[in-house]
Amino acid sequence: MSRWRDLPSLSLLRAFDATARHGSFAEAGRALNVTHAAVTQAVRGLEADLGVALVRRSGRTVALTEAGEALARSLAEGFGAIAQGIEDLRQRETRRVLRVATTTFIAETHIMPRLPEFWARHPGVEVAMSPSPALAEFQRDGFDLAIRALSEGWTARPGEEIRPLARVPLLAVATPEMARSGVAPQDMPWIVGADSPWEHAQLEQAGLDIARMRRVQLGSPHLEMSAARQGLGAGLATEIICRADLQAGRLVDLGLKGLPMVTYAVVLPEGARRAAVEQFADWLATIF
Secondary structure: OOOHHHOOOHHHHHHHHHHHHHOOHHHHHHHHOOOHHHHHHHHHHHHHHHOOOOEEEEOOEEEEOHHHHHHHHHHHHHHHHHHHHHHHHHHHHHHOOEEEEEOHHHHHHHHHHHHHHHHHHOOOOOEEEEEOOOOOOHHHHOOOEEEEEEOOOOOOOOOEEEEEEEEEEEEEEEOHHHHOOOOOHHHOEEOOOOOOHHHHHHHHHOOOOHHHOEEOOOOOHHHHHHHHHOOOOEEEEEHHHHHHHHHHOOOEEOOOOOOOEEEEEEEEEOOOOOHHHHHHHHHHHHHO
8 A cells, every 4th residue: 555645745855855965955955946945945844744843054054953864864765765766767678679560571671771770879779670460569569669551541540659751652563574575464473462452452453353363372471572573473562662673673663553652650659658769760760
């Protein structure tokens, strides 16, 4: 059961503690950023609450009574223990690994290669990336933040804050050889999983018939971009994921019309956050 209700006001105790440490109402006021009159009134209030004299004036300074000395020792120990406990908590949080949920492709192609930049700015912050297409449940899964690709019309879920990073197009890509083959997109093999309803919907929106499509089944979404580079089929990728491949000529944009824009964003749980979380979120905004 809490014992706070049995204690005098914390502001009165702080005023007396400062007076005991500095030996003066005026110095205590400067330490607490209040007037010396406010400190004097607070100490007198504490004496009235306890029914005992704690200080006596001695010229421009104050001396502690026997009761005042005993209380000062107790407060020094108590406030010292509180300060140490808070410092220990801060240090523990500083050392705790920053857990980031993200998608496999954005982690591999865009974030991991740039992590040394973050560590150069914030040495000592350990980052653990957890690539997964599933939405992060912050409290359940223990993630500090997530990086997600959001479809048009996105909204934040209750208890979450969303900070957009970049808005990029979704592209249909293939090797230059496949693009030059003369085969229409409908007749190309497509590296799209059978359990990818969102990708199916985008291809249908672009005018392709999923039922007639030849699909390349890989069994793992992690291999899709590699398979596209090897010419096993066409695939869908956001511009930011395939940017390096497009620039190097390993893949080309098929120019499929009707594909949407995608927003990459940092998703954060609402509420208090440690400094490392904000530092990482701010850094992400500089690399997209």
